[in-house]
Structure formats: C-alpha cells, structure tokens
Amino acid sequence: MSAAAGAPLPGTESVAELCPVVNPDMAARRLVLGGRPSWIVRAPLAERYMRLHPRLYALLGLLDGRRSVAEAVAMMPAAAADAPQDVELVQGVANLISQGVLRVPGRRLPPRPPPSGPLHALRGLTYKRFDLGDLGRLLGVFRPALGWLFTSWGFMIWLALAGTATALWFIRAPDVLESMRGLSEFGALDAVQAFVVFTLIKVLHEAGHAVAAQRMAAAEGERLNVFRSGISLMFMMPAPYVDVSGMWMVASPWRRALVGAAGIYVEGLIAAIAAILWAYAAPGWGREILFQTVLVVGVSSLLFNANPLVRLDGYYVMSDLLGIHNLQQRGRLAARDIALRVLGQGPAEAWQSWRPALWFVGSSLYRWTIYLGVIWIAYGLHFVLGAGAVLLILLLFVVIPTVQMSLALREKPCVATIVATLLLGIGAAACLIPIPDRIVVAGTLEREGARQIFAGVDGMVTEVAPAGPLAAGETLITLRNPDALRTLQHLELEARTLDLERRRATVENPGLLDGIEARDAANRRQQQELRAEIARWQVVTAQPAFWEPSKALGLRGAWVRRDDRDPLGVLVPLAAPAVIRLVLDQQTGASVLNAVTDGTELPIREWGGTVATFTARVASARPEARDELPSAALSQEAGGPIATRAGPRGQPVPVERIFELRAFAQSDVAALHGSRVQALVALPPSPLVTQLWRAGQRALHRRLAI
Structure with missing residues (x-):
C-alpha cells in the first residue's frame, strides 16, 4: 500500500518549489507491517488508504506552508541505504498532493484524466464495481444477527454447529453421494437457483466483514461507521462487495486478519445450519436448496475466498498475518524481471525475488484452472455460453496482453525479436510436430446372464x-x-x-x-x-x-x-464375464474403427474418472451401424454423448445411426451391471492443431446434434 501515482503533476523540480501543508482532514496511524514500522494515512480526496515510510511521514511534519519541499528535504537527516532517498521523497510528496493528503495554498490540482483507449475499456470487464450506497446504515439490522458470532461464546456455538454438521454428513455419506450424483443433471434452472442462493449468502458474507470491522476498530478506540457497498463484476459475474479498507487504521494484524476471515466465518455458520437441516429434511425442493447452500459455501469459500492464490479474503488474511503486502504487484514485477533476465535483458538481482515470482506463477496457474472450469460449466449449460466464455477469456487474457506486450516491446527490438521467434517456434511446433493422441469413448458394462x-x-x-x-x-x-x-x-x-x-x-x-x-x-x-x-x-x-x-x-x-x-x-451370476459395449457416433466412429482391430486392448475407467481401473480386449472391431442404444444412460438427456429423440414407445432413439464396439474385460471387475464406463482409444500421433480442430468438430457435432 505504497503511495501510488495519481493525477498528472508537474515535474520533480516544480514540486520541490511548492510549499504544501498537511490537510487537516487527513487521518494517520502507525502500524508495524512485515516487522517494519509504517504510517497509514487516509487520503481525503480519493477516499483511500496509503502506506508511508516513516521517513516520508517525518517529512510531512516539516511541511507547514512556509517552507518549500526542497527546503524540508534538506532539513531531513541522511537516509539509510534501505530508506527512500531525497528524490523518492519529492516523488512521494507529489503523490500525496494528488491524493489530497497535502494541499498547496492558492493552487488547484488539474482534474484526473479519465482512462482512455479500448484496451483499458476491455480490461474493465474483468473487474468493475458499481457503488450502491453505505452499508453502515443497515448495520443496525445485521449487527444483532451476526455480532454475537464475534464473541467467545459465539465462537463456541459455531464450533459445536460445525462439528455436528460434519459428523452428520459422515454418518449420512451414502445420501451425500446420492445428492452429488444428482448434480449430473444440473440444468439452466438449477444454475439460476444456485445463483440466487449464492447472492443471498454473499450478502451475509459482506455484512459479516462490516460487522467484524466495526467491532475490531472499536476495540482500539477507532470508529468505523461508513462502509461503501455495491455490486462488483468479477469475470462478468455479479457479486456483492463491501469496502472495509478503513481497517488499515487498526494496528493489530490479528484483528485485521479476523475481519478478512469474517465472511468465511459467517458462511461456515450458514453451511453448518444448512447441513444439519438437510440431514433431517424430507426429499424435495427444500432439501435440494439446503444441499446447494452447503455446496455454494464450500466452493466459494474453499476454492476462492479462503485461497491465498486469489486476491480475496485468504490473500488479505495471509498478508496481515505474515506482513506481506502488495504481493500480487510484487510477484508480477518479479516474474517479469526473471523472464527478462533469462532473455539477457532483466536486472542482475532479479533472481533474489523468486519467492514472489513463484507465488505469481502459482496464482496464474490457479486462475487459468478456474477459467477452464468456467468454460466447462458454461458448455454444460449451453453451447453458446461456452463459446462466449472461450472468446471472452481469449480476448481479455491472451489477445489484450499480447497487444500490450507488443506495444511495450516496440522500444526493445532485441527482446521483441526473441519473443517473436519463440512464438513462431511454438506455432510451428503445434502445426508440424506429431504428438500422442487419444479419444475417450463412452459405453456401458454388462454381465452375461444377468x-x-x-x-x-x-x-x-x-x-x-x-x-x-x-x-x-x-x-x-x-x-x-x-x-x-x-x-x-x-x-x-x-x-x-x-x-x-x-x-x-x-x-x-x-x-x-x-x-x-x-x-x-x-x-x-x-x-x-x-x-x-x-x-x-x-x-x-x-x-x-x-x-x-x-x-x-x-x-x-x-x-x-x-x-x-x-x-x-x-441378479448377475458371479461367474459371468463383463462385456463393455462402446458407442461411436458418426464423428468419432471412423477414427476409432481405423485405430483398433480385433484383440486390441483398451484401458477402461469409470464414468468421469481419471485413472483406468481395468483393461478390455476388443471382440468385434467392424460392427454394422445400428439405430438403437445399448442403454438409455448414454443419451444426452442422461448426460451421455449421443443425441437422441423419442422413439415409438418413448425410448431414446439416436438421431443418427451409431456404431457399437464390444470388448471383454480381462480381469475381475467390481463395477455394477449397467454402469457407465469410458474407454481410452489411442489414435495415430498428430500435430496439436489437428487434434484441437478435431476436438472442436466433435464439440460442435454433439452440441448442435448435427
């Protein structure tokens, strides 16, 4: 939280000639961050909090409107090696003037220019806030409902409820698994219902932050009554937010960390109550809502809010407890310097910042995992949503960064040449070098004599x-x-x-x-x-x-x-062999039938699994096309890959003719009769671009049921 640049200001020499004075509306407090003393000031103009080095804060005491910045800097004692130098002090004064911490009598600052350019506008789609007012006016409603949680006896009640809910879910594990399996039929209406549950939970989550912030500030004699709140767009997904940046005026890192974890703490209470009610609720819509509540809390809290790799609650709790601040910005700069150093252009001491760079790499990998998960869920709901998610992610996180990097490298032709060569090499390898390929084929397991x-x-x-x-x-x-x-x-x-x-x-x-x-x-x-x-x-x-x-x-x-x-x-005879009946549509049939022959061994895994559990030997590699499914579980309505229509007796009939491939298990199989399985069929090696093209064709073929 260093003093960041604000509106355009005169050069350093012009600022040094000014005679500013401290704004009486400015508030400040001394904190120890990362083992070092710092001063936190509230900038009245921008309504934000800034972290100042003690030497810069000491300079403010010399600025009384009668001496210039240059004179005040000359009165300062010599700076240590790790402290801001005189030029940095002048630049810091310029930033404080732009934020309203310092005022220059008789002068007005030029207005802050609005951000311009299409790249900045598109970047704003990833994260944007819409202020709706002050949540502090509603704390009289939320404080009685949530304030007791932040007491010692409230914490004991929370532990009892969480322990009871955990024990009940362990006891009713089969029911939990059955409800989880029901999520395979998750549709658009269920998504809307889950989003409503998510919004209500997040409102209480943010209210928990505000209530905790008010109580923790009061414990140190501070008063926090204003909490700006509204709706934030994170990856085009609306979610409530509340601004508790006033906690920078609280000295105790433990209290600041508690405020950061307050939302997760409140969600834990909601999840515990919902889990207990679910355990005793009768089957129906209400029980589904309770189960979705527990899942929403688990996913949003564990994968996002509590995760220190995402700049949300867990990130700030870690920052407060470890005294590490601006980790995301420091990690990005460190990773950039290390990458440039590898290319022979970065600073020699870049490798000393490998820890922030490692965090940035882990955070980037995690974010991309989430992006791919969003694409997968969107495709599951509708093809258009999936395609829109892909285009948006490519635009925001591939195209725009590439353009920005290109503009930044215009002044460094050597680095630009190296980067362009690497990109061309990667593209050529993707188009020319064959790599192993395989395809996943769905089917069912049957027992002879069943x-x-x-x-x-x-x-x-x-x-x-x-x-x-x-x-x-x-x-x-x-x-x-x-x-x-x-x-x-x-x-x-x-x-x-x-x-x-x-x-x-x-x-x-x-x-x-x-x-x-x-x-x-x-x-x-x-x-x-x-x-x-x-x-x-x-x-x-x-x-x-x-x-x-x-x-x-x-x-x-x-x-x-x-x-x-x-x-x-x-009823399946114990000695009956397991028969694997695989179905191939018109798009995958030719590739698979050309890749296997009679006697080919195929790894088989359970439906949705990641590891093959047994192998099966192909018994008939050239079957005739047919017009019926071996099992209704393979239709798209049941979560399978085959597009179907209603037959004369109401049974699912393939929209187009399919092929069936039969194989016999080579060992004892624990899977039940009628279970859905997947076979991994090895195809001839081909370039990555060719594989992506075929995968896109298959996705279009199945989604549009062509």
Missing part, C-alpha cells in the same frame, strides 16, 4: 437384501399383502362353515350337498391360488449371484404391482 427382477405379485416391500454376492437360496426381496392374508383367513372360515353345512345337509336335506360341494371346491381353489401367491412373496436366488438392488432399496415400505415395467434390481 436377469432383471420384477415384482411377481402385488404387495408392499418389507425387506430388501443389500447389494453384494448372495448364495443360492438366499432371499432378495420380501413382499407382504395384508389384503391377501385377510382374504385367506375369510376363505378358511368359509371352509369351516361349508363343512358344518355339509354335515347338516347329509342328515336333513341331501339334495343340498351338490351346491355345497361346488362352493367348497371354489373355496379350495381360491385358497390354493392365494397360498401360491404368498409363496412368491419371497424372491430367492437359484444360484450364486451378485445382487444389485437398483430400485428396490428406495421402495422399502412402498407398494409395488406385478405389472410394473421397471425392474426392482438385477
């Missing part, structure tokens, strides 16, 4: 065997039908009544015996049918098999019918 289990009778599901291997004769599903039991009891009572009537008719009226016998035969037939149905209430295995209760586990206590089309589960 049998789907349906409800053979009407009844209520009372017991379901857990997934896993079962011996012959073990029970899979147990049903119960109270109506059938009552009917059987009534038939048994009716049979006893008919027996009494038969005896009476034998003695009194033998002519009634034929009717009684007919009724008795019908009764026995009905009893036999009911007992046969009751015998089918228990579904057992005929041979050792692996039981996969895909639907039955969620039906415990529910009523099922014998005419239900959806199976309750799948």
Whole structure:
C-alpha cells in the first residue's frame, strides 16, 4: 500500500518549489507491517488508504506552508541505504498532493484524466464495481444477527454447529453421494437457483466483514461507521462487495486478519445450519436448496475466498498475518524481471525475488484452472455460453496482453525479436510436430446372464437384501399383502362353515350337498391360488449371484404391482464375464474403427474418472451401424454423448445411426451391471492443431446434434 501515482503533476523540480501543508482532514496511524514500522494515512480526496515510510511521514511534519519541499528535504537527516532517498521523497510528496493528503495554498490540482483507449475499456470487464450506497446504515439490522458470532461464546456455538454438521454428513455419506450424483443433471434452472442462493449468502458474507470491522476498530478506540457497498463484476459475474479498507487504521494484524476471515466465518455458520437441516429434511425442493447452500459455501469459500492464490479474503488474511503486502504487484514485477533476465535483458538481482515470482506463477496457474472450469460449466449449460466464455477469456487474457506486450516491446527490438521467434517456434511446433493422441469413448458394462427382477405379485416391500454376492437360496426381496392374508383367513372360515353345512345337509336335506360341494371346491381353489401367491412373496436366488438392488432399496415400505415395467434390481451370476459395449457416433466412429482391430486392448475407467481401473480386449472391431442404444444412460438427456429423440414407445432413439464396439474385460471387475464406463482409444500421433480442430468438430457435432 505504497503511495501510488495519481493525477498528472508537474515535474520533480516544480514540486520541490511548492510549499504544501498537511490537510487537516487527513487521518494517520502507525502500524508495524512485515516487522517494519509504517504510517497509514487516509487520503481525503480519493477516499483511500496509503502506506508511508516513516521517513516520508517525518517529512510531512516539516511541511507547514512556509517552507518549500526542497527546503524540508534538506532539513531531513541522511537516509539509510534501505530508506527512500531525497528524490523518492519529492516523488512521494507529489503523490500525496494528488491524493489530497497535502494541499498547496492558492493552487488547484488539474482534474484526473479519465482512462482512455479500448484496451483499458476491455480490461474493465474483468473487474468493475458499481457503488450502491453505505452499508453502515443497515448495520443496525445485521449487527444483532451476526455480532454475537464475534464473541467467545459465539465462537463456541459455531464450533459445536460445525462439528455436528460434519459428523452428520459422515454418518449420512451414502445420501451425500446420492445428492452429488444428482448434480449430473444440473440444468439452466438449477444454475439460476444456485445463483440466487449464492447472492443471498454473499450478502451475509459482506455484512459479516462490516460487522467484524466495526467491532475490531472499536476495540482500539477507532470508529468505523461508513462502509461503501455495491455490486462488483468479477469475470462478468455479479457479486456483492463491501469496502472495509478503513481497517488499515487498526494496528493489530490479528484483528485485521479476523475481519478478512469474517465472511468465511459467517458462511461456515450458514453451511453448518444448512447441513444439519438437510440431514433431517424430507426429499424435495427444500432439501435440494439446503444441499446447494452447503455446496455454494464450500466452493466459494474453499476454492476462492479462503485461497491465498486469489486476491480475496485468504490473500488479505495471509498478508496481515505474515506482513506481506502488495504481493500480487510484487510477484508480477518479479516474474517479469526473471523472464527478462533469462532473455539477457532483466536486472542482475532479479533472481533474489523468486519467492514472489513463484507465488505469481502459482496464482496464474490457479486462475487459468478456474477459467477452464468456467468454460466447462458454461458448455454444460449451453453451447453458446461456452463459446462466449472461450472468446471472452481469449480476448481479455491472451489477445489484450499480447497487444500490450507488443506495444511495450516496440522500444526493445532485441527482446521483441526473441519473443517473436519463440512464438513462431511454438506455432510451428503445434502445426508440424506429431504428438500422442487419444479419444475417450463412452459405453456401458454388462454381465452375461444377468436377469432383471420384477415384482411377481402385488404387495408392499418389507425387506430388501443389500447389494453384494448372495448364495443360492438366499432371499432378495420380501413382499407382504395384508389384503391377501385377510382374504385367506375369510376363505378358511368359509371352509369351516361349508363343512358344518355339509354335515347338516347329509342328515336333513341331501339334495343340498351338490351346491355345497361346488362352493367348497371354489373355496379350495381360491385358497390354493392365494397360498401360491404368498409363496412368491419371497424372491430367492437359484444360484450364486451378485445382487444389485437398483430400485428396490428406495421402495422399502412402498407398494409395488406385478405389472410394473421397471425392474426392482438385477441378479448377475458371479461367474459371468463383463462385456463393455462402446458407442461411436458418426464423428468419432471412423477414427476409432481405423485405430483398433480385433484383440486390441483398451484401458477402461469409470464414468468421469481419471485413472483406468481395468483393461478390455476388443471382440468385434467392424460392427454394422445400428439405430438403437445399448442403454438409455448414454443419451444426452442422461448426460451421455449421443443425441437422441423419442422413439415409438418413448425410448431414446439416436438421431443418427451409431456404431457399437464390444470388448471383454480381462480381469475381475467390481463395477455394477449397467454402469457407465469410458474407454481410452489411442489414435495415430498428430500435430496439436489437428487434434484441437478435431476436438472442436466433435464439440460442435454433439452440441448442435448435427
């Protein structure tokens, strides 16, 4: 937070002749930053805070409006080697005049020129703030709701809630995984819903900063009542913000760090309460909102706010605790100097700043990882959003920096020649040098001899065997039908009544015996049918098999019918081999079928995984094109790669004909029957540009369903 340049000022000689005086509206405080004393001053003109070296601050005491800057500098003692020299003091005075810390009687500063140029305007798209007013006026609402958190007993309550939420989520880990799997069907409406949740959470996040800043400042006798707030655009994404730069007037780095972490602290409370409510909530829209709340807090706090590689809360907490300030600017300059030194142009002492440069490199890599993640999410929502994100990122972080670098290198032709040569070499290598290539193909895993289990009778599901291997004769599903039991009891009572009537008719009226016998035969037939149905209430295995209760586990206590089309589960013989059925669309089919032959081994991984878990050997490399999917899970509606339309029976039918590639697993596989898998098919090496072109064609082909 050094004194930064402001409006254009006269040269150093002209400033040295001025006789400025300290602005009475200026506020200052002595802090120890990075083990060294500094003075923090509030610039009244720009409403910002600046860090001054003690020697520059001592110079302010000599500026009383009667002596010039040059005279005041001459009265200063000699500067140490690591302190600002006389010329730097004059430049610092010029900056303080531009910010309103010093005033020159009888003179007016020229107005600050607005930034010009299309490059600056486009750069503003990455980060822009829209001031909406003073949040301090609403602190009377937020202070009772959040102020208790910043007390010792409030911290104990926070720990108890966070511990309870963590324990509940560990206990209900299967439910958590099931809810996570539901995110695979995340759509545009879910994105809007998540953004609303994100905005509400961030409002409380920023209010937490303001409440904590007011309390921490009051602990040192300072008063902070004004907190400018509004909406900031970060990578074109709107989010609330609050300005707590007044915390520079607080001396304790621990209090400043607490204010920096206050937003994450408040979000942790929100996430803990949402996690506890989610654990006991019934399935439905409300439970989804609670789960999204926990995820939004986890992603926004852990990946962004708490991360010191991003210039957000974690960055400032680290700066306050370690006494490292302006790390981003220092890291960028250090990385530039080291890069120029490698090219023979940078300063000789550039390598001494390798630590800030290393932080800058890590921060840049992390930001680009986030940018690629944004592109991936945008493509998942809609092709146009993904293409827009790609163009925006290339414009802001590739095209504009390249143009700026070109303008900066115009004065250094040697460096410009080296950079141009490197760029041409990289481009030529990308166009000419073949590199390994591969393609990911989707498919399903099936077990030969697998049998789907349906409800053979009407009844209520009372017991379901857990997934896993079962011996012959073990029970899979147990049903119960109270109506059938009552009917059987009534038939048994009716049979006893008919027996009494038969005896009476034998003695009194033998002519009634034929009717009684007919009724008795019908009764026995009905009893036999009911007992046969009751015998089918228990579904057992005929041979050792692996039981996969895909639907039955969620039906415990529910009523099922014998005419239900959806199976309750799948029974797979333990000795059955695993068959991998891969689907190829028209765009990928030619490449893959030309790259594999019968007997080719393919690495197979689980859907969405990063590491192959087993291999499969291709059994048929030249199949005929077909018009049906091996599984509906491979359609785009289910998150798969194949564009489909509704068939005559409502089943998904490929928009275009597909190819199927079959392979057999080479070892025992733990994946369940019907699981989605991905095969990694090695293609002939080709240049990077060719691979990117094919990848773009495949993306267009799938997104537009051409």
